[in-house]
Amino acid sequence: MASKGKERTPLSTHLLAGGAAGFAEACVCHPLDTIKVRMQLSNRRSSSPRSKAAIAKGVQKALPPKSFVGVGAQIVRKEGFGALYKGLGAVVLGIVPKMAIRFSSFELFKSWMADKNGNVDMMKIFLAGLGAGTTEAIAVVTPMDVIKIRLQAQRHSLMDPLDVPKYRNAPHAAYTIIREEGFGALYKGVALTALRQATNQAANFTAYHYFKNVCLKLQGLDELPSYQHLLLGGISGAMGPLSNAPIDTIKTRIQKSPGLPGQSGWSRFMQISQEIIRNEGYGAFYKGLTPRVLRVAPGQAITFMVYERVKSWIDIFNGKAKAASIS
Numbered sequence: 633m634a635s636k637g638k639e640r641t642p643l644s645t646h647l648l649a650g651g652a653a654g655f656a657e658a659c660v661c662h663p664l665d666t667i668k669v670r671m672q673l674s675n676r677r678s679s680s681p682r683s684k685a686a687i688a689k690g691v692q693k694a695l696p697p698k699s700f701v702g703v704g705a706q707i708v709r710k711e712g713f714g715a716l717y718k719g720l721g722a723v724v725l726g727i728v729p730k731m732a733i734r735f736s737s738f739e740l741f742k743s744w745m746a747d748k749n750g751n752v753d754m755m756k757i758f759l760a761g762l763g764a765g766t767t768e769a770i771a772v773v774t775p776m777d778v779i780k781i782r783l784q785a786q787r788h789s790l791m792d793p794l795d796v797p798k799y800r801n802a803p804h805a806a807y808t809i810i811r812e813e814g815f816g817a818l819y820k821g822v823a824l825t826a827l828r829q830a831t832n833q834a835a836n837f838t839a840y841h842y843f844k845n846v847c848l849k850l851q852g853l854d855e856l857p858s859y860q861h862l863l864l865g866g867i868s869g870a871m872g873p874l875s876n877a878p879i880d881t882i883k884t885r886i887q888k889s890p891g892l893p894g895q896s897g898w899s900r901f902m903q904i905s906q907e908i909i910r911n912e913g914y915g916a917f918y919k920g921l922t923p924r925v926l927r928v929a930p931g932q933a934i935t936f937m938v939y940e941r942v943k944s945w946i947d948i949f950n951g952k953a954k955a956a957s958i959s
Contacts, residue, residue: 650731869932
């Protein structure tokens with residue numbers, strides 16, 4: 633099924649609509665992302681073996697993993713409710729360019745592949761999504777993720793003024809990382825981030841546009857109501873996390889801490905992967921999947937709904953302004 637071409641929307645419209653959508657999504661869904669990161673970084677092992685034989689052998693008993701509700705409750709109890717919003721500053725600072733790049737680059741790649749009537753099929757939408765995800769990962773998402781994860785990984789209490797964290801806020805975290813590890817540290821895991829974002833946006837845009845076209849055709853509408861954008865965005869948003877959870881878990885652990893001097897990205901990737909398999913089992917690659925789906929799916933629902941609504945308002949305003957200038 634093809635996506636029908638329309639008059640080209642200015643990039644400024646994508647900037648404003650995408651920025652508004654991203655800001656709304658970040659404020660609503662960030663606590664779930666914090667819980668997801670804590671679950672991915674956890675390595676629950678008991679230091680109190682039950683038997684003397686276990687002590688002699690140095691065996692540690694694996695503790696059952698906590699649910700995302702349990703992890704969230706633990707964060708609030710030990711660190712305060714505000715701890716769920718650790719790293720939000722880094723997200724908000726990056727969300728406008730991230731969304732601007734995502735939507736504008738998607739439309740740009742799509743326009744390059746469109747036929748003379750401006751139509752594109754689902755395969756071209758998939759490829760445009762791959763390009764958009766890769767572009768946003770390199771331009772914005774990777775350094776933003778490194779800063780966000782460092783802030784979220786800090787286990788300090790916001791209720792205790794004497795419990796001073798290493799990273800005080802997003803700008804301070806960026807400054808400290810660059811000073812101690814070099815500017816390149818902000819791009820740790822860039823390949824995995826690009827792979828994650830590319831697969832996310834390819835699945836996301838393809839599913840969203842497919843279902844949107846079906847709904848428009850079945851209802852004979854030119855524009856869907858907001859609640860349908862919300863539902864379709866939620867469905868499409870769940871596709872990415874289900875397909876690339878292991879990539880996201882490895883990426884999170886790589887970005888959490890400095891690597892060894894001279895260690896290549898591939899060797900770091902293999903080291904982290906082998907450590908996860910050896911110490912925690914294959915299931916650990918899917919740690920945090922539930923909160924990630926619960927965070928990404930409603931996040932994309934909010935993003936697409938707000939984006940489509942703000943974009944339509946801007947189009948209406950621009951149309952009225954154009955009509956007024958002509959008259």
